[in-house]
Amino acid sequence: MTLKFHNTLTNQVDEFASQNNGKVTIYTCGPTVYDYPHIGNWASYIYWDVLIRILMANDYEVNRVINITDVGHLTSDADEGEDKLEKGAKREGKTAWEIAAFYTEDFMNGMRSLGMIMPQHIAKATDYIPQQLDMIRKLKNKGFTYRISDGIYFETSKFTRYADFAHLKLGSQMAGARVEFNPEKHNNSDFALWKFTPTGEKRDMEWATPADLLDNNSRSDLERSKITEESVPKGEQIVMGFPGWHIECSAIIMALLGETIDIHTGGIDHIPVHHTNEIAQSEAINNVRLSNYWLHSNHLKINGSKISKSLGNGYRLDDLAKKGFSPLDYRMFILQGHYRNEGNFTFEGLQSAKNRLHNWRNIAALRHQIHDTIQSDNARNTNNKTISPYATSRAIIEAIDDDLGTPEALRIIDEAFSSISNARITNINQQALINLLDTIDSTLGLQLIGSTPDISDDLKRIIIERNHARAQKDWSKSDKLRDQLLSAGIIIRDTNSEVIWEYKD
């Protein structure tokens, strides 16, 4: 059983090996908290949640960071335009801090509703301003930065591997002329590490720029300045500013996980700009690889066209809820596809996933209807051909081990469930079923056990009464009791030998 992931670094499926035996450090680029996430955003977090779960299933101790971008993400990655947070604040008549707090909370609620495992660290960019400034200082001292009128920039031409990660062709790339050219930048691919607040403006989020970062000469004396306003020499104007988008990830990784991490995840759109820049910043300073494995999820389309916040066509979890679909229905929908394939969202597809999940829940509910004793379980184990829980659990984990093969895992589960549902209930080993459900829940996070409570004693009594009525061929009483159960949300199936209840919804 080996874990394998497609690694953007090598462009192939690599066997996974962590730096420290049994431990994994992992960083996921998190949301920019200026608006509600759409379902495409959630798709990738669902896949990364499965990644965490399969690492845990392989007995790794996971140390994971998700960052919250609450400052500095401009409306354009080319370092033009407005800060998204400040823009959101204007839109809603709040401060940028209020906007960040509100949407951060919303994000966390979404994580919970989708059944995600919470990361060990949720790191807000604004909590790591000193660390970001410190990185900029290090870059400056190594000669990777320059200052122009609106900020401090990273000089990409000095990082010779810059184009390698994304296989960029920097020369021909800009031929489309869609990009605004900042004439002060040395290279088009150069990006802002620190932006200055424009003169006369007051931002909700801004910090004093340390004086030593402002001069154009590199200083080797790191101790010379502290990140306080006092560091600005008397008589000089304090220049306020804020971090560029990319530096936060490098700084947070360094602060919480170290110079080299095991796995870095994000969407494919991050490859050419954000992750390329992260690598440049971090590796320019540390001279070691930033991450050994880079996993990127493909995008989800909606009805065949791309989702874009700027186009405003993205459904949110709320929109699905209004049409009667739960977050876990959506989770099932996403797990049906592979994270590296482009998905296409339709409500038909979501309905199909919802039905599948519902059927799975009714299999899970069978565990309440089996009354095994330990002895009888042991007796059954010897000739129980209906379910081999150990083999099935193993097969599920192996499927996911292989580059997060969730569609294959679902197929295996369907096979196992279909043999369970074909079996007579007395032939199902209760503990085996529970173990299997547990494997499914722990690897796929579908909460089969949590979402399938036993029915009440009252309902059980009605079922028994109905069984008596049927035995006496009192069909009218039997049917009446069946209707009663139905109105309580319970469907009754009479098989040849037994009576099984299922959830209606």
Next chain:
RNA sequence: GGCGCGUUGACGGAACGGUUACGUGGAGCUCUGCAAAAGCUUAUAAAUGGGUUCGACUCCCAUACGUGCCUCCA
């Protein structure tokens, strides 16, 4: 202009050079007190045209259509 991806049955969606994916939905049959469920059966599946091969949905080339990145966006 540069770089890339996709095209599988009603819908979603996998694997694999030679075997029924699987799920959801439709139709028919069996079973059944009725129903439900289940089982079985079923619908011209691989965009098109070439090539490689004993054999291709699976590899190669071309064409068509769609789509992504090179602004924002997972």
